[in-house]
Amino acid sequence: MASYNTNEFRGGLKLMLDGDPCVIIENEFVKPGKGQAFNRVKLRNLKTGRVLEKTFKSGESVEAADVLERDLAYLYNDGEFWYFMDNETFEQYQADANAMGEATKWIKEQDICTVTLWNGQPIAVEVPNFVVLEITETDPGLKGDTSGGGGKPATLETGAVVRVPLFVQTGEKIKVDTRSGEYVSRAKDD
């Protein structure tokens, strides 16, 4: 089993902690002048997204996590799993709702997502920062209002609801920032 010595610790390194894969966010070397050296490490649990801090004795070894990030194309959802494909190897992967998290709100077929694989299984799915989605339902709103002030809710083709300006109508495509869940602009039709 691969392992890392504390001297190899750096941001981005992936470790196993209590059975879960984690990534190092910050690594601090702590040592009293005349005493034991420690590494105080801030990590993110890649399954739950939770950030935790853990102290290691310097010189200790910790099991490495077999974690990869891949850009995969989203294919479809069968009600239970979301299926992705590597466009180069044509290898397919299935992600459960846990791994999908918020991603289900934003993706549609053929979108390329960054999928975190642990032992070959998707554990986290990151959607592009910006996606273009069609509005399936929104109040007609007032004609001629182009100020954008106020806004109204709009349901998108994925089921997500975002606030849009009053002048945007059902059937239009809009650009959304997936990190904040906010409307950015109307999308030009290609």
Added chain:
Amino acid sequence: MGRRRGRDWRPGASREALVRRARMLARIRAFFAEQGVLEVETPLLGTAFGTDPAIEPLECRFAGPGFPDGLQMYLQSSPEFFMKRLLAAGSGPIYQVSKSFRNGEAGRRHNPEFSLLEWYRPGFELPELIGEVADLVRAVVADPPSRTRHAAYAELFAEILDVDPLAADAQTLQECAVSNHLLGAETLELDRDGWLDLLMSTFIEPHLGQGELTFVTDYPASQASLARLNRQDPRTAARFELYWKGIELANGFEELADAEEQSERFEQENCRRFSAGQRPMPVDDALLSALESGLPPCSGVALGLDRLLMCDLGRDDIDAVLSFSLARL
């Protein structure tokens, strides 16, 4: 040889940091000139090294006249042993500004090569030396705190963690760490002193030296290092540390002058090194001989100048006060 590309060639220290360092050094020399303490230089390279299991040497090898097979040498982790030999030879009060070296230490507060101010005061007991350390700090930095606090090691543990560091065993200290939500404490395997170090650096240090200079005194005897044990309470040692802004700046002792006890501590520490899988260090026989011939009763202290400059400039990374830290070599 190919060039290593992509590294920043520029120094970590700003021009202001360079100026402040130069001014600090000038003020240190002025301070000691006024006190009648003599500046000395001792070798950075020695053939012996301290046995403290927490300090690992950077090593190198001399080859040349007299040493056809080469000579194993150690970059000194402090000028202590050489300075004690000067004291035993009758130097009187001495100070030194020098580079010191420690293997394995690099981080926001550590660089493998760092600047140390070390001085010795024959005839001083600890309270006098502590007073002089406070005076020196106030004389050399731009913006020193005016308050000083003295707190015994055990008093701080009682106040902040409600545990007695002189009596508690390793298991009690581990339970203390766990109940204070120190993640990872359940699975760490440490000895008593290891737990004390962890509790100190995690829960106590951040409170020390906030708006004041804090002198922590009366360290547990197991952490005496080269200090004499306290006569009133031999569970503690005549050792202190200075903290400012949560950073450990200086370590001082009322010096152990007994050659026999010193020799025993070297042996014990080398045994601990051996059982921890570390190489035993060559014992400094010349230091033991000097102690036998007689070290005047004295107190001594080592103060990290890079860290003092960090505190003075309000920087939290040692890279910002060094011309070229490890990452920039």
